[in-house]
Structures are given as structure tokens and as C-alpha cells.
Amino acid sequence: MESFFSKDYFQLFNFPAVYDIDRGVLTQRYRDMQGLIHPDRFVNATDKERRISMQLTALINEAYNVLKSPLARARYLLQLRGIDIDDSVTSKDIEFLTEQIELRERLEEAQNSAHAEQALMQLAGELQQRLRGLQLALEEAFLDAAADALVKAHRLYDEMQFISRLNDELDEIEDAFN
Amino acid sequence: MVLFQISEPGEMKLQRQHHLAVGIDLGTTNSLVATVRDGRAQTMVDAQGNHHCPSVVRYFADAAPVVGQVAKDAAYQDPLNTIASAKRLLGRGVADIETTANKLPYEFSKADGGMPFIQTVAGDISPVTVSADILKKLMLQAEADLGGELDGVVITVPAYFDDAQRQATKDAARLAGLKVLRLLNEPTAAAVAYGLDSGSEGVHVVYDFGGGTFDVSILRFSRGVFEVMATAGDSALGGDDIDRVLAEWMMAEAGLSGEIGHGQLRRVIGEANRAKEALTNADSVALAIDTAEGSSWQGTLSRVDFEALIEPLLVRTLRPCRRALRDAGLAVGDIQDVVMVGGSTRIPRVRDCVAEFFEREPMVDIDPDKVVAVGAAIQADILVGNKPGDEMLLLDVIPLSLGLETMGGLIEKLVPRNTTIPVVRAQEFTTFKDGQTAMSIHVLQGERELVADSRSLARFELRGIPPMNAGAARIRVTFQVDADGLLSVAAKELTSGVESSIEIKPSYGLSDGEVEKMLADSMLYAEEDVKKRRLHEQLVDSARLIEAVEAALSMDADGMLSNKECVTIKAALTALKDQQQSEEIALIKAAHDKLERVTSDFAARRMDIHINEALSGKLLDQIVD
Numbered sequence: 001m002e003s004f005f006s007k008d009y010f011q012l013f014n015f016p017a018v019y020d021i022d023r024g025v026l027t028q029r030y031r032d033m034q035g036l037i038h039p040d041r042f043v044n045a046t047d048k049e050r051r052i053s054m055q056l057t058a059l060i061n062e063a064y065n066v067l068k069s070p071l072a073r074a075r076y077l078l079q080l081r082g083i084d085i086d087d088s089v090t091s092k093d094i095e096f097l098t099e100q101i102e103l104r105e106r107l108e109e110a111q112n113s114a115h116a117e118q119a120l121m122q123l124a125g126e127l128q129q130r131l132r133g134l135q136l137a138l139e140e141a142f143l144d145a146a147a148d149a150l151v152k153a154h155r156l157y158d159e160m161q162f163i164s165r166l167n168d169e170l171d172e173i174e175d176a177f178n
Numbered sequence: 179m180v181l182f183q184i185s186e187p188g189e190m191k192l193q194r195q196h197h198l199a200v201g202i203d204l205g206t207t208n209s210l211v212a213t214v215r216d217g218r219a220q221t222m223v224d225a226q227g228n229h230h231c232p233s234v235v236r237y238f239a240d241a242a243p244v245v246g247q248v249a250k251d252a253a254y255q256d257p258l259n260t261i262a263s264a265k266r267l268l269g270r271g272v273a274d275i276e277t278t279a280n281k282l283p284y285e286f287s288k289a290d291g292g293m294p295f296i297q298t299v300a301g302d303i304s305p306v307t308v309s310a311d312i313l314k315k316l317m318l319q320a321e322a323d324l325g326g327e328l329d330g331v332v333i334t335v336p337a338y339f340d341d342a343q344r345q346a347t348k349d350a351a352r353l354a355g356l357k358v359l360r361l362l363n364e365p366t367a368a369a370v371a372y373g374l375d376s377g378s379e380g381v382h383v384v385y386d387f388g389g390g391t392f393d394v395s396i397l398r399f400s401r402g403v404f405e406v407m408a409t410a411g412d413s414a415l416g417g418d419d420i421d422r423v424l425a426e427w428m429m430a431e432a433g434l435s436g437e438i439g440h441g442q443l444r445r446v447i448g449e450a451n452r453a454k455e456a457l458t459n460a461d462s463v464a465l466a467i468d469t470a471e472g473s474s475w476q477g478t479l480s481r482v483d484f485e486a487l488i489e490p491l492l493v494r495t496l497r498p499c500r501r502a503l504r505d506a507g508l509a510v511g512d513i514q515d516v517v518m519v520g521g522s523t524r525i526p527r528v529r530d531c532v533a534e535f536f537e538r539e540p541m542v543d544i545d546p547d548k549v550v551a552v553g554a555a556i557q558a559d560i561l562v563g564n565k566p567g568d569e570m571l572l573l574d575v576i577p578l579s580l581g582l583e584t585m586g587g588l589i590e591k592l593v594p595r596n597t598t599i600p601v602v603r604a605q606e607f608t609t610f611k612d613g614q615t616a617m618s619i620h621v622l623q624g625e626r627e628l629v630a631d632s633r634s635l636a637r638f639e640l641r642g643i644p645p646m647n648a649g650a651a652r653i654r655v656t657f658q659v660d661a662d663g664l665l666s667v668a669a670k671e672l673t674s675g676v677e678s679s680i681e682i683k684p685s686y687g688l689s690d691g692e693v694e695k696m697l698a699d700s701m702l703y704a705e706e707d708v709k710k711r712r713l714h715e716q717l718v719d720s721a722r723l724i725e726a727v728e729a730a731l732s733m734d735a736d737g738m739l740s741n742k743e744c745v746t747i748k749a750a751l752t753a754l755k756d757q758q759q760s761e762e763i764a765l766i767k768a769a770h771d772k773l774e775r776v777t778s779d780f781a782a783r784r785m786d787i788h789i790n791e792a793l794s795g796k797l798l799d800q801i802v803d
Contacts, residue, residue, distance in 0.1 A: 048781040058602040
């Protein structure tokens, strides 16, 4: 099964290794592959075949999860292009750091405001818009042939990571209201 | 006009025999068995013509247990030896049930520290044994009906069951002597029953409010693939709780304190249950319970008051609905329809409540008590191989996050909830102290950040790590969740290659040895019977392997195997066929393992080639699209 396990996630799904991929095609290919390799198709097979089916399905599931998530896809693509991502190193970009602090403050304010639910929803909307913008910027950065394009993509990824986390926290806070 | 079908000469030997398979809905209150007959899935009836088998078992000092209605009828006269709702105790620890147990009218034995055993005249009985007795009855009923031994079953579990509860269910099946094709989530089964009926594409919500558990699942059905997008629930909330709320209300009205006997508590709960069912159609119901020797309390309950009493429970079901929607990234408007499952959805207020929340009338076309068993039967029929070429596929998820304990009592999540299974995830950890040679690995399940708030699944140790400076060792822990949702964990020190792995056996579950022992001394079987069952299981397993290898050889021997390989495989195949006649489990097993071994490379090669071919075919199709 080396032919599968040695492929990268883009190759597995027969996509070129670029950031902008068609989500519909991805999902269709995912389903087609599952139809062929899922353990339910090998209930009556030999132990070996069942084991391979399990491992291969797990691989396809993982690849699909990474490719369908804008954040995980960016990270994976950076790694494929030789960028080592170390989460323990924080950004030194002052502008971005200031913005992080501001957004955190806004989350706290929204949470404590008299119309908390409404304020949180508004902030959620802004974060979503921000994420969409970052996605478009990443599409461009990954196509850019300039020498510093990957550095730029890395910075966009850091931003996206921060906004995503903030968004998750916001979800949890909204959860507590329900 | 009927045309006779004539198959190609070569096709004859590939035609498969019809395998006997059933789906079992092992419920908290009632259990059902269903099968596909002449292309239609239907629930099967017992000798008295009943579809439902109450999930109640009565134990005796010197006789075999009885299961079903007869046992249920005896619940009042023999409350301590008549076990109902055992599913609520499956895979639970003694500590877990201390809250539940106060509400369950049994005496528990805490001797083992792990799993709770119920004290009966037949000795201490585990909830796994009770479930096995129910499964065994349904199995015998199905075998009598179908006229042969079963080749496999699909057993349903609440989607929100954790690993321990799933493992306990599988242990029960093993005790009953059943070959489990798959554990299937109840809401997924319900969706299959509906989906295949209506063939409707789109997003479906399954609201499953059963006797002892509540689940909600969101599924997308598209081109034959059911994809579970999110699931949420409460594995300790069900119709039983409605009965209890009513019983508590009656006791308060009647001036009864909490200190009443088991028998009387049973009667009050029975009366509550009767009232609940009556209020499905009636606007009010007359109630009566004994308060003391000779005296009684009488009263009435209106539907309006009933609805007010149970409202807090209904509100509790909406929280998971909200969370599932969020996890699936959907809004109420994206939902195409809502399917109702479970007896508690017969309550009109429950239906209204769901209709209000999802802004549409829920579907109740299929009997909510039967729909899960029907879906399980359909899936069993496909998995056992009766419908080759069927395109339907289920992609299910893990309901609760899985993780490891790290420093400071925190949890590092390796597999978040709602991840599609099967899944394999690995993460590296390191040592905390200089010269540390062992590492304790604590596996947990749940959504909370703190170990203390989560369910502990297992602990094991990786030993023999070569002494190094703190932080120098690299220990990779791998979680693997299979298609049944069951977890196994492996740990490996990467610089030295020291390895350790376990199948997760929850601290309060049964160990493999215990299952074996229970199998051996269970009153379910005479010794002869155990042997016969084991032999049967081995024969079924081996027949499956023979069928698989023969099919593989006839398809791919030319071109994929050297002469020598082909001869080796055929020799092992013949040897296994010969041993199948021997009736000696050990000999058959040895020949079986040999055949597995010599076909291993062939199997890998075939899958590689076939999947590559099929995939490139699929991918070409899409380019043409």
C-alpha cells in the first residue's frame, strides 16, 4: 500500500498542491474513495484486507479533514513547501500584536456588555469576514512566485490561526449563554 | 411476463449463498430484532406474536433466567431479582451509578471496585450479563424464525455512548455468542431506515429520545452516502426520567417520603409510566397508589400539568440540538427534515417542542419504536454480503473527544468529538524528569479540560525508556478508533523503539479474562453448548476466509501471483477446508491463521492495484463531468 501512504494529501485527492481547491470536487472525491475503501466494504474480507482498509480510510479521513479546513490546509501547504511551523514562537509583528490585544479586549467587552448576546454575534460576524479575507489573501500568496511570498503566507497563517482561536472561544462563550 | 434468468457458466461459482443476518435494537426499555426478507426489512415477532421484547430479565436461584414480558410481569412481586433498564448501567463504574443507583430499585454489590454488580438470588449479576441474556433470547428467536444459525448481527447503541459503554455492549454480544458485524449508532440506523425509504437527498436531523438515553444526530445524505456531520446528547436522560419525575410528584402529593420499599417504588414508577402513556391521547388521567398497609392515595393529573412537570427534561434535550447544529456548521434553515425516534417521542409535547425548535413538523411515518431495528437490519444485510454492488455507505463519527492526561491534571485532546471514524491520530510527548524510565499513560474521554471532570477509560505504563535528560525522550502515543467506534492506544519511545499498547478495556469494564470466565461459567450455556458455539464461530470465520480467498484467486491469481505463491496459497486453502471437517477448534484455527499468513502479501497487492484502478476510473469520470 506504499503507493497511498507515500503520497501527500493533495496527491491522494488528485489536486495540484495549491491553496485554492474546489470544495465540491474535494467532497465528491472523498465520498468516491470512501465507497471503495471503507471497512464496511471489507467485513467479509481477510484480516489483512480489513486492516489495510481501516488504515487507508483513516488516512483518507485525515487528508480530507486537513484539505477542507482553510486553516489546516494553509499549515499543511506551508509544511509541504518547507516552512517549519513552530507554535511556541510568537509573532514579532507589532501591528498584529496590537490588533490581537484589541480583539481580546473587544471579546471581553462584548461578553460583559448589557447586550452580550448581540455584541458577541456582531463580533462573530466580523471574525467570519476577517477569515474570508485571509483565505483570499492566502490563495494569492500561495500562487505568488516572489521570493518573500511564503514568508507572507506564513504571516497570514499566523493571523488566521489567531482569529480562528478567538472564534472558537467566542463559540464556547455563546454556548454558555444557551 | 416472467423471464427466467440464466447466468453465465463462469458466474455460477461466484454466486454467493444468502447469509442470515439480523439487526438488534438493544433498548433500555424494549429490544427488537429485525431482518431483511425478500428485500424488505421488518421486525420479527416472538412465539406470542410480539415485536417488542421488554428489556427485563428475571433471575432464579436454581433455574435459567427468563427474559421479556414474563419477567416484566414479575417485576412487582420479585423486584430485586428482576432487572430492567440494565442498559443504563452498561459500561458504568460504581461511582457513576451512585447517583443513578439511588433511583434504581436494586441492591448493588461493590465488591469488585470496578463494574457494578446487581445482587440477585442467582448471585451477583453484571449489566453485561443481563444484556447478554436479552441478546441471547432475540438470537434464538431469530434463528428459530430464519431456520439456521446467524452469520452476523448489527447491534445498535446510542450515538452518545462512550467507549466503555460500547465495549460493554460488544462484550454482551460475545457472551451471547453473536458475531457482531458492526456496532451502529441508533440515530444513524434510523436515518438509514428513512433514507432508503424516501431516498431523499439533503440534511436530516434525528431526534432520538428513548427509554434511557437522548441523542441528536445531523446527517447529510447524498448519492448513497450517509455522512454523520455531528452528534450530541445525554446518555443519562430518557423516558425513565419522565416516569421518575411523575413518580416523585405522586409521592409528594401522597405524602410519601423517599424511604419506601423497592416493591412499592416499582409500583409507583409503574403507575407513573401508565399515566404517561395514557396522557398521549387523554387530557387527564386518574391515579392511585398505596401509601401504607390498607390505605391509598388517589388523584388526577391533567395533560397541562404533566407537560409542566416534564418541561425541564425537554429543555435539556434542546441543548444538545443546539450544539450539534453548531458543530455541523448549520442553521435551522439548512435542515430538510427531522426524524423522530424512541418511545418518548410519542408524547405530544415532545413533538411540539421539536417542531418549535426546528421550525418544521417532525416525521413520524415509521413507528418510532421500530425504526432503529429496521435500519440495523438493512445495514446487517449489506455488511454480511447479501447485496453485493450496493452503493450505500455510512460515515459515522466519534461522539466524545478522546485525549490524554498531561501535567497538572489537564487533558490534551488527540481526537476531537465529531471526527469521522475510523481515525488514527498520533502525538509526541516527552519525559518530565532526568533519567525517567517509565511513563504513565492515562486515556480519557469527554469535553472538559480537567481530568477530574472526564471519564477515565484506561491507564497503562510504557516501561523501559532508556534514561535520558528530561525532555530528550520522544514518546509517540497513537490513538486508533475503528469503525465500531472502539479505541485502542499504542505508545512507543522513538529513540529506542520500546513499545507498549493496549486495547482499551475500561477500568470498570470486563477484562478479556473475565469475559472468558463468564463465558465458561455462565448459566447461559451448558459446557457442551459453549464448545458448540465456539466451534460454530470458528467455522463461520473460516468459511468467510475461504470464500474471500477463493474469490480473490479466481479474480487475480493470474498476473498477481507467481506460480510458487499460488501453490502455497492453494495448499493452505485446501488444508483449511480439510480441517473444517475435523470439528477441532485448535486445528481449524491453526489452518485459518496459516491461510491468513500466506495470503497477506497477496491481499495487500490486490488492494493496492484494485483501489488504484478504481480511483483512477472515478477521477477520470470527474474530468469528463
